[in-house]
Structures are given as C-alpha cells and as structure tokens.
Amino acid sequence: MSMTNHKMFYVSWEAFHRASRELAARLLTGGYDRILAVSRGGLVPATILARELNIRLLDTICIASYQHDQQGALSVLKGCDWVDDSKLLIVDDLVDTGETAKVLKQQFPKATLATVYAKPLGKPLVDVYVTDIEQATWIQLPWDTELSYTAPLAEQQQLP
C-alpha cells in the first residue's frame, strides 16, 4: 500500500502507551507464561504487556514484509523455536492484510495473537485487539514520526 492518497491516523507515544495498557487489561486473565514479540513493531507493545502482565520470558520473531511503504514478500529473518505454545502470547502493533498473522498462526496454532490496532482484512486472525482502523488508513506510529510545526487552517486555505 502506498502512503500517498491515504488517510493518516497519527498516534502519539502517550496514546500508544494507553492503548497498549488497555490491551494488557483485556489479556489479564489469560494465564500467559511467555511473550513472543513480532519485530519490529511488536517490540514496543510487548515490553508494555510484559510489564503489565508480569511476564519475564520473552523471545522475538523477526519478520520483514514492507520495504518503506510498499508491501513486499514476507521474509522470516529470525524464527522462534518454542514448541509449547499453549500459554504463549504473540504481540504485534497491528494487523493489516493478515499475511504476518497467517505465518504466526501456522507455527503457533494454540497461541493467542494480540495487537493494538486491527484492519478488517487481518482482523479475523487476531484474538484480542483494541482499536479498529479502516483498511485504507495508514497508521503513523510514534517511532516513525516527530512533532513538527503546522500552519493555521486559515493560512492553509486557498484564497480565490
């Protein structure tokens, strides 16, 4: 998906932290004993969930599916060899097309997949999430952005 001509959903660090804590609240009674963070985007919510759920056993699965803003072939750069997935919580920041989630569910069928944001195409593959996002909307996460000046609306208007 190209970033041009799409609606943008900007997320601040504070909003991301709040949503991740809400995700933790929804997972609190799940009895998870380990977390698998889907790098890179899942690393941030995985840290917050590990703290909130008091889980100290974590691993990563490193998957690359985008080159800049174009979705490319999905490639597992580093796997995870955990065999017992009955109390496994897999954490990612978002599910978009669901291609990453399919790979995760294939290897860890009993695990719970949790994301902060979910778009319609990938939503059926996620077990627990917090916020619905339209498919065509690009989610701008705080580690990809910075605060910057914006002109007042009156100055942005096109005058006849």
Ligand SMILES: O=P(O)(O)OC[C@H]1O[C@H](OP(=O)(O)OP(=O)(O)O)[C@H](O)[C@@H]1O
């Ligand atoms: O549902 P999908 O279409 O598979 O997309 C979801 C994946 O895309 C993002 O990762 P990305 O490939 O951008 O890598 P990054 O987290 O390392 O930036 C996100 O963190 C998910 O892992």
